[in-house]
Amino acid sequence: EIVLTQSPATLSLSPGERATLSCRASQSVSRFLAWYQQKLGQPPRLLIYDASNRATGIPARFSGSGSGTDFTLTISSLEPEDFAVYYCQQRSNWAITFGQGTRLEIK
Amino acid sequence: EVQLVESGGGLVQPGGSLRLSCAASELTFSNYDMHWVRQGTGKGLEWVSGIGAAGDTYYPASAEGRFTTSRENDKNSLYLQMNNLRAGDTAVYYCVTGRDWNFDSWGQGTQVTVSS
Numbered sequence: 636e637i638v639l640t641q642s643p644a645t646l647s648l649s650p651g652e653r654a655t656l657s658c659r660a661s662q663s664v665s666r667f668l669a670w671y672q673q674k675l676g677q678p679p680r681l682l683i684y685d686a687s688n689r690a691t692g693i694p695a696r697f698s699g700s701g702s703g704t705d706f707t708l709t710i711s712s713l714e715p716e717d718f719a720v721y722y723c724q725q726r727s728n729w730a731i732t733f734g735q736g737t738r739l740e741i742k
Numbered sequence: 743e744v745q746l747v748e749s750g751g752g753l754v755q756p757g758g759s760l761r762l763s764c765a766a767s768e769l770t771f772s773n774y775d776m777h778w779v780r781q782g783t784g785k786g787l788e789w790v791s792g793i794g795a796a797g798d799t800y801y802p803a804s805a806e807g808r809f810t811t812s813r814e815n816d817k818n819s820l821y822l823q824m825n826n827l828r829a830g831d832t833a834v835y836y837c838v839t840g841r842d843w844n845f846d847s848w849g850q851g852t853q854v855t856v857s858s
Contacts, residue, residue, distance in 0.1 A: 636803055669844050681846040684842075685844070726842070730800065731792070732789065732802075733788065
């Protein structure tokens with residue numbers, strides 16, 4: 636099973652700042668890596684798929700990069716509604732795993 | 743917009759069984775792979791199962807044969823049969839779908855609680 640490790644566990648930033656979230660895979664997943672945002676009491680929302688493609692309706696301030704084992708989600712300038720939990724997810728060898736999540740909180 | 747509505751959750755004793763259902767609409771159901779993802783209270787996301795458009799099934803190594811997923815394309819429905827339930831199976835179970843196993847559509851989830 637491919638293990639995804641997200642860092643940091645918690646990120647404290649202010650609106651307007653830049654957020655950088657990391658996801659590292661225990662073995663290569665090529666570019667089969669997605670990012671989700673989850674707010675309290677809601678199901679997750681797909682932000683990025685295939686490492687760098689924004690899903691429908693996702694603002695341009697969200698961007699993804701990486702390949703192989705190291706991936707990054709960047710939020711260029713935080714809006715108040717961006718404070719949430721973020722998960723990465725890989726799909727490889729007909730199996731799916733998620734990272735443990737990064738909580739982005741208001742500083 | 744794709745609509746996914748889960749049902750069948752509830753309280754069950756350890757060792758018991760439960761069958762979850764998911765009713766899908768606003769999509770050509772027979773063309774989509776479908777999945778179940780669960781989330782324990784205050785915990786992260788865990789993939790439970792997947793089923794391809796043709797009925798091929800996929801499970802994580804940890805599934806241990808207790809869960810079985812199936813579908814009825816003529817009813818636009820997805821199912822998850824869960825047997826020998828344990829306390830650790832307590833979670834919200836989401837029905838999800840999306841192209842190439844990227845999950846852009848989620849239901850609101852159904853709560854499963856395993857407790858005596």
